[in-house]
Amino acid sequence: MQEIIKPITFFGLDDVNYPKYKTELIDLYTLSFTEGKHAQYIAPETIEASLDDIMRIGFGFIAFYKDKLIGAILCLSLKNDPDFPFDNHKDIDPEKTLYIADLMVDQDFRGRGVAQSLIEHLFKQSQPKPYTDAVIRVWDQNIPAVSLYKKLGFEEITAIFQTKLDKESKEPFEMKKNYMYKKL
Numbered sequence: 001m002q003e004i005i006k007p008i009t010f011f012g013l014d015d016v017n018y019p020k021y022k023t024e025l026i027d028l029y030t031l032s033f034t035e036g037k038h039a040q041y042i043a044p045e046t047i048e049a050s051l052d053d054i055m056r057i058g059f060g061f062i063a064f065y066k067d068k069l070i071g072a073i074l075c076l077s078l079k080n081d082p083d084f085p086f087d088n089h090k091d092i093d094p095e096k097t098l099y100i101a102d103l104m105v106d107q108d109f110r111g112r113g114v115a116q117s118l119i120e121h122l123f124k125q126s127q128p129k130p131y132t133d134a135v136i137r138v139w140d141q142n143i144p145a146v147s148l149y150k151k152l153g154f155e156e157i158t159a160i161f162q163t164k165l166d167k168e169s170k171e172p173f174e175m176k177k178n179y180m181y182k183k184l
């Protein structure tokens, strides 16, 4: 890791202050998921609708370096994830499981502990615990993200396949997504 970036300031994100940061979050999301090695095609209106949906019922934290928004983590209760194979995991209580729906860090600030701090901040803020468990879904080829979650104690518990569109050709391709789980 390069030098840990400091000071990072965290702010809670909810449906009240989300409109203020929405444009920056859409930009961050677009650069995080439609550029570089993990590029896929996502229509801009789909990004906005997805963020709106999460923030209508979920919450999150945003990280700032000086006055620049450099990272975000967005969460829901797992009961709101329609893709999780609940029938195969009766031991997981969807109401008490935190589902990390999105995690993204500005490319210029990666490898400096921002994502790790965001997750640690999230878990610290969830005390006393309304949630007992946490789950995240990640593309199995996303080495930075998989490594991060393993480092923080997440373990793979199940997988699903999703059809995505290649950014250049717009051709569909299959993405294996692993659900990773951690007891809080």
Ligand SMILES: CC(C)(COP(=O)(O)OP(=O)(O)OC[C@H]1O[C@@H](n2cnc3c(N)ncnc32)[C@H](O)[C@@H]1OP(=O)(O)O)[C@@H](O)C(=O)NCCC(=O)NCCS
Binding pocket: 001, 032, 033, 038, 103, 104, 105, 106, 109, 110, 111, 112, 113, 114, 115, 116, 117, 137, 138, 139, 142, 143, 144, 145, 147, 148, 149, 151
């Ligand atoms: C995944 C992502 C959020 C990581 O953010 P980050 O701030 O760079 O991560 P951190 O600096 O906090 O890294 C913490 C740990 O994660 C792992 N990690 C992070 N980047 C890595 C990389 N490029 N290669 C391997 N491991 C990596 C390491 O274990 C690292 O700990 P270490 O530095 O002690 O080795 C960032 O790369 C990103 O925004 N990617 C695009 C969006 C995305 O894929 N989000 C996740 C979707 S599930």
